[in-house]
Amino acid sequence: MILPIVTYGHPVLRQKGERITQITPEITQLIADMMETMRDANGIGLAAQQVGRALQLTVIDVTGIEDRPSTLELDGKPADPLTLMPLVLINPEVKPLNEPVTGPEGCLSFPEVYFDVQRPERVSVSAMNEKGERLAFSCGGLLARAVQHETDHLNGVLFIDYLSKSGKSKLKKELDALVYQTRRELGLR
Numbered sequence: 001m002i003l004p005i006v007t008y009g010h011p012v013l014r015q016k017g018e019r020i021t022q023i024t025p026e027i028t029q030l031i032a033d034m035m036e037t038m039r040d041a042n043g044i045g046l047a048a049q050q051v052g053r054a055l056q057l058t059v060i061d062v063t064g065i066e067d068r069p070s071t072l073e074l075d076g077k078p079a080d081p082l083t084l085m086p087l088v089l090i091n092p093e094v095k096p097l098n099e100p101v102t103g104p105e106g107c108l109s110f111p112e113v114y115f116d117v118q119r120p121e122r123v124s125v126s127a128m129n130e131k132g133e134r135l136a137f138s139c140g141g142l143l144a145r146a147v148q149h150e151t152d153h154l155n156g157v158l159f160i161d162y163l164s165k166s167g168k169s170k171l172k173k174e175l176d177a178l179v180y181q182t183r184r185e186l187g188l189r
Contacts, residue, residue, distance in 0.1 A: 002037050003052075004051070004052070005046075005051060005108050005180045006049070006050055006052050006109060006182070007178055008175065008182060009178060010052075010109075010186065011114065013050070013109060013156070013158060014168075015049060015054040016054070016156045017047075017048055017049060017053075017055045017056040017155070019056050019091050019176070020055055020056055020091060023090075023130065023184045027057070028049075028130065030055075030057070031057070031059065031088055033051070034048070035061070037051060037133070038065070038108075039061070041108050044060060044062050044166070045146045046059050046150070047150045047153030049154065050108060050109050055154075056154050057088075057090050057154070058088075058151065058154060059086060059087065059088055060089065060143070060147065060150060061085050061087065062081060063082060063085045063086070064145050065142055067140065068103075068141065071122075071140035071141050071144075072084065072137060072140075072143045073138040074105060081143050084137070088130040089125060089147070089151070090127055090130070090132075091128055092127035092147070092151050093125070093171055094125050094148060094151045095125035096122075096123055096171060097121075097122040097123055098118060098122050101119070102117070102118050103116060103119070103121075104116055104117075105117045105159050107158070107159055110159070110160070110175075111178075113160075115154055117149075117159055119148045120148070121144060122140040123138065124136070125139065139154075146158050159173065175184070
């Protein structure tokens with residue numbers, strides 16, 4: 001089922017997600033719905049907060065993205081990133097492996113808002129998958145950027161938090177309009 005994606009201004013986007021301790025039928029269904037929602041919105045990642053659930057759960061799929069390559073290492077050996085796609089990360093822990101680089105980002109909760117963000121080019125990831133199994137890998141490129149972006153969501157951090165003061169002022173009109181629309185839809189003033 002395609003779920004509504006919440007937009008900037010919705011309080012759930014600033015909530016840290018609760019850890020998931022077991023894979024219940026409800027969690028399994030939420031994962032399937034999030035995958036369908038992400039694909040329907042032409043996204044490469046979606047966090048539970050973006051569908052109104054404050055949980056440590058995200059889905060990612062970089063399949064078909066050729067202009068921004070991804071790298072993957074499993075057990076210290078190079079692997080095809082597509083072997084993990086689509087990717088489900090539950091309770092992820094992400095550690096940087098090098099210095100930040102600048103790259104473009106967008107977000108399904110910020111329609112039509114794009115800008116450059118500095119993030120480490122490579123990260124190590126430890127998480128649980130949709131079967132409750134431990135998953136550990138290192139990745140780079142677009143996959144690393146997507147993992148970091150979505151993990152931020154799970155901790156109530158948004159990509160606009162990386163903007164400088166001048167960057168935020170350049171996007172002020174768009175961000176204010178998005179907050180106004182979101183709050184109106186929620187019946188808030």
